[in-house]
Amino acid sequence: MSQTILDSLQPHYARLKSVHMKDLFEQDASRARLFTKKACGFTLDFSKNNIDKDAFEALISMANQANLKEKTAQMFSGGVINTTEDRAVLHTALRSPKNSEVMVDGQNIIEDVHNALSKIESFVNEVHNGTRKGYTGKAFTDVIAIGIGGSFLGPKIVTEALKPYKVKSLNVHFVANVDAHHITDVLAKLNAETTLVIMSSKSFGTQETLKNTETARDWLLAQGAKFEDISKHFMCVSSNIAKATEFGINPDNIFPMWDWVGGRYSLWSAIGLPIALAIGYKNFADILAGGHDMDVHFQSTPFEDNLPVIMATLGVWYRNMFGSQAHVLLPYSHYLRGFPAYVQQLDMESNGKSTDTKNQPIDYATGPIIWGGEGTNGQHAFHQLMHQGNTVIPADFILPIKPNHSEVEHHQMLAANCFAQTQALMQGETVEEVTQKLIAKGMSDNDAKSLATHKRMPGNRPSNTLLMAELSPKQLGALVALYEHKVFVQGVIWDVNSFDQWGVELGKVLGESVLNALQGQQTETLDSSTQQLVDSFRSAVK
Numbered sequence: 001m002s003q004t005i006l007d008s009l010q011p012h013y014a015r016l017k018s019v020h021m022k023d024l025f026e027q028d029a030s031r032a033r034l035f036t037k038k039a040c041g042f043t044l045d046f047s048k049n050n051i052d053k054d055a056f057e058a059l060i061s062m063a064n065q066a067n068l069k070e071k072t073a074q075m076f077s078g079g080v081i082n083t084t085e086d087r088a089v090l091h092t093a094l095r096s097p098k099n100s101e102v103m104v105d106g107q108n109i110i111e112d113v114h115n116a117l118s119k120i121e122s123f124v125n126e127v128h129n130g131t132r133k134g135y136t137g138k139a140f141t142d143v144i145a146i147g148i149g150g151s152f153l154g155p156k157i158v159t160e161a162l163k164p165y166k167v168k169s170l171n172v173h174f175v176a177n178v179d180a181h182h183i184t185d186v187l188a189k190l191n192a193e194t195t196l197v198i199m200s201s202k203s204f205g206t207q208e209t210l211k212n213t214e215t216a217r218d219w220l221l222a223q224g225a226k227f228e229d230i231s232k233h234f235m236c237v238s239s240n241i242a243k244a245t246e247f248g249i250n251p252d253n254i255f256p257m258w259d260w261v262g263g264r265y266s267l268w269s270a271i272g273l274p275i276a277l278a279i280g281y282k283n284f285a286d287i288l289a290g291g292h293d294m295d296v297h298f299q300s301t302p303f304e305d306n307l308p309v310i311m312a313t314l315g316v317w318y319r320n321m322f323g324s325q326a327h328v329l330l331p332y333s334h335y336l337r338g339f340p341a342y343v344q345q346l347d348m349e350s351n352g353k354s355t356d357t358k359n360q361p362i363d364y365a366t367g368p369i370i371w372g373g374e375g376t377n378g379q380h381a382f383h384q385l386m387h388q389g390n391t392v393i394p395a396d397f398i399l400p401i402k403p404n405h406s407e408v409e410h411h412q413m414l415a416a417n418c419f420a421q422t423q424a425l426m427q428g429e430t431v432e433e434v435t436q437k438l439i440a441k442g443m444s445d446n447d448a449k450s451l452a453t454h455k456r457m458p459g460n461r462p463s464n465t466l467l468m469a470e471l472s473p474k475q476l477g478a479l480v481a482l483y484e485h486k487v488f489v490q491g492v493i494w495d496v497n498s499f500d501q502w503g504v505e506l507g508k509v510l511g512e513s514v515l516n517a518l519q520g521q522q523t524e525t526l527d528s529s530t531q532q533l534v535d536s537f538r539s540a541v542k
């Protein structure tokens, strides 16, 4: 992020930092209209932000100064923008129509993508119509999807979000944690004869996924299956075909993915196989179509009307001008309850960086802490801090307008809570306003004044409200792609490589040497604290 960009925002921040949003609304009756944009079934109302027309223009020109247009074209056309891993970044190609062309190493990868999609479609149809059978000739009733991080979160939250589209004859269970309570709980309720296992690991080297897969394989054998039956029950999604084959996976059972797809961007690839099994191939294809719609919007819409650009630049505004450390996601939808955790990996693994693309240390703020939870539940838990705590946390409120149920009053209450929260965060309530209300209720002046200091709400707390026409496969695809592009735009502005994740590596390496120590084969000297933990564990768990 250049000093020029920071300097260009500074005068707007100086003008607006002590202006209350309530006043901005009072001054301009057209504010809500001015700061609302629509695309791909979304309505984004970003009027409850600490901006005016000039500040918004400055945010948009920041995207221009960062050469966003050129960088976007580079990504979509297969430029090697993941420089530390020498890779193109082409999750967008996974949702491109069959007749498009994206060349990598002289080959049109769209052909490979659609061949893989055909393989997914046939496989899913065979499982659903019962022509794919287990080792005793029975059709499959259950799927265990084993993976972690990007090989887990996307499939899990999408399957959860699209519950109304579920194929009735098949139940999909997700296992990620190496904590055996997870896999043993899942296995305990399943019948091995009718259970299919999908192991998803881009690298085919992730400890947790390998261990859980071994445990599932041992369970299958313990239930009476023979070694040669494993190939009927175990499928794998990986870009490391050699390692998968070495592990014993039948090459016919390997669904490919490619090194130009980052794990956290991979639900569009065969990593989405559990989704297609859960909701049917046609609905999976609709998710891809929704993602593609958002790609077209992002690539072709002027920045001032471009949803990912608007959301991204507002995020930079708060992070780099107002010093906000966190950003909260609040889906007012039980089915979208997992979405904050999904965006948490997407955003924090992408932009949690402190070296720029020119290999220089960064001295400005980059990716924020992403967290959140479903509304209305959060209102009775952490919203207290959002309203009255002394840290300001910009929020995204997300509400599907058309529910998948017919309980009108429930839905009205849900929407009312969502909108009222944005209102309360923005407006707040002064000590004087609260005092007057308390006096009107009969409280003495002094008591009212004291209590009002606790009840006052500062307000002026920013939020976006993102309305979705409905929570359909297509619109969910567009929602995921919207956040992917938001993260990309911020990465461009902060000048970081959003597509590597070196920060997770050291923990993996140390994890191996600590495991050796726990198993009595210590090879390295540990610090005194870690050694003490190892010793306590070893003396308790023999």
Ligand SMILES: O=P(O)(O)OC[C@H]1O[C@](O)(CO)[C@@H](O)[C@@H]1O
Pocket (backbone or CB within 6 Å): 148, 149, 150, 151, 200, 201, 202, 203, 204, 205, 206, 209, 263, 264, 349, 501, 504
């Ligand atoms: O699909 P894999 O290779 O098992 O990796 C799982 C996850 O682990 C990470 O590498 C982090 O450890 C993520 O980036 C990735 O999504």
